[in-house]
Amino acid sequence: MKTDPRRFAFLGLLLSLLALLTFIGFLVVRGLTIAGTATVDPDLLQNGLLISGLSIILGLALTAILDPESTRRFLVGRQAQYGSNSLITLLAFVGILIFVNALAYQNKQTWDLTEDKSNSLAPETLEILKSLPEPVFARAYYTTRTSSDEARKLLDRFAQNSNQKFTYEFVDPEFNPIAAQEDGIERDGTIILKMGERKEPVTFASEQELDAALLRLINPETRVIYFTIGHGENSIEEPSDIAYTQAVATLRKKNYTVKTLDLRAEGKVPEDAQAVVVSGPQRPLTEPEAQALEAYLNNGGAVIVMYEPQPLSRFENNPDPLADVLAKWGITFDNNFVIDRNANPASFAVSDINAYPNHPITQRMAGFYSFYPTARSLTLNTETPGVTLTRLVITNANAWGETNFASIDQNQVNQEAEDMPGPLTLAAAAENTTSKGRLVVFGDSEFAADALYVRGNGDIFINAVDWAAEQENLISLTPKSPAPRTFRAPGTLGFIGFVLTSICVLPLVVIGGGVWSWFSRRRRG
DSSP states (O other): OOOOGGGGGHHHHHHHHHHHHHHHHHHHHHHHHHHHHHOOOHHHHHHHHHHHHHHHHHHHHHHHHOOHHHHHHHHSSSSHHHHHHHHHHHHHHHHHHHHHHHHHHSSSSOOOOOOTTSOOOOOOHHHHHHHHHSSSEEEEETTTTSSSSSHHHHHHHHHTTTTEEEEEEEOOTTOOOHHHEEEETTTEEEEEEEEETTTEEEEEHHHHHHHHHHHHHHHHHOOEEEEEESSSOOHHHHHHTTHHHHHHHHHTTEEEEEEEHHHHHSSSSSEEEEEEEEEOOSOOOOOHHHHHHHHHHTTEEEEEEEOOOOOGGTTOOOOOOOOHHHHHHTTEEEEEEEEEEESSSSSOOEOOOOOSSSSSSTOTTTTTEEEEEOOOOOEOTTTTTTTEEEEEEEEOOTTEEEOOOOHHHTTOOOOOOSSESSSSSEEEEEEETTTEEEHHHHSSSSSSSSSGOOOTTHHHHHHHHHHHTTTSSSOOOOOOOOOOOOOOOHHHHHHHHHIIIIIIHHHHHHHHHHHHHHHHHHHHH
């Protein structure tokens, strides 16, 4: 008995249907890849689309070979005529859509219809983009764990307003670790701006941060940070638990030039200094050295001072001229050792994450602890004339300043009446309103050392250097006045009318339209 091949014609249609679904799936994945929400090998996508497309044609051809009579009737019958008309209309509609989208893609144009122009760039940003001397390429490193929506929108606005001089791409550092290593990426959500051979990192995606980085690219200058030596300070060259090699590496990645400074030999702060760091000296600076730093501050310079508690240094009862300079700025070191029973160990002073002030150094620290393993507290004289003081880091109320150092040696610390109760100030910033000199003081020096250089500790130190060197805010953007938008809920009658309209009126209109159409067709026979 001969088998009728027409019985297997449906297999060709089934193959075409499965191939069509596969083709649509590959198109969806390709769209997700373009949107940046998925990462798939482009060769795999291209081959998948090609094979599934050929499979659709193969399935239809197989059906025509196995059942040519049914295929012929379908192609010349009334259904085919109606189907061909519908197909032509559909293809024309799709063609128009493709043509319009191609024009829109080649001639990108957006309109900000918000009342306060919240989706537009500031005039200062537009001027910077207009003045770009060379093309700028931005590479944004975001893993799937960090939302890139806001950064993507912001970079897109920069690209649309740059006359094609600003381009960008998003890279997942976990899928492309080589590029991340070449760009020195240490943190998720970092954006690297490149102009020629120069690079500038942006660790926080905001219009102001991108503007500052672009200005640094347009106007390259030597930004030198000096670390004092000669008093037992933390090393910046030899790696160790108390060295600053990681912090210095981060500064160099931000295009700072880091040098050491022997004030005893130099006699003054070099003219190219953006800031001077005094990190954990074991012996006090001499009078001439302190005077050199004071003169530098009074001329608009910037100094960062980090001291250890007195029992951990060799200051003993020797005079400290630098402490006298700090006192003129309203900051004095307390002779204590901060203890926090909530910390582990208790000698670690921990910042209160809800007490960070709105200051450039700490404005992005919300939600991140910073730890100070051996700290002393600070006292601020907020009435110091001509100086603006800000408490940067504050402990919680359970911490206290232990003044009985003997009890610390015996590991038998208890809060006594003579101890300083919390909350205590661990770091402070000061700015002279006349000279614009800037001063940052920490009651600990090991928090930014290699052993504790983690997010929170590293952030606050690098932010302090940026602020002291006046690199945190190179441009002030025109503020936008937010338009108040208040939702006013409808009253009882309005709510009832809304419900009746959506539940009753609209369905009745649809039903009425259907009944009218049915009667019209009946009358026409």
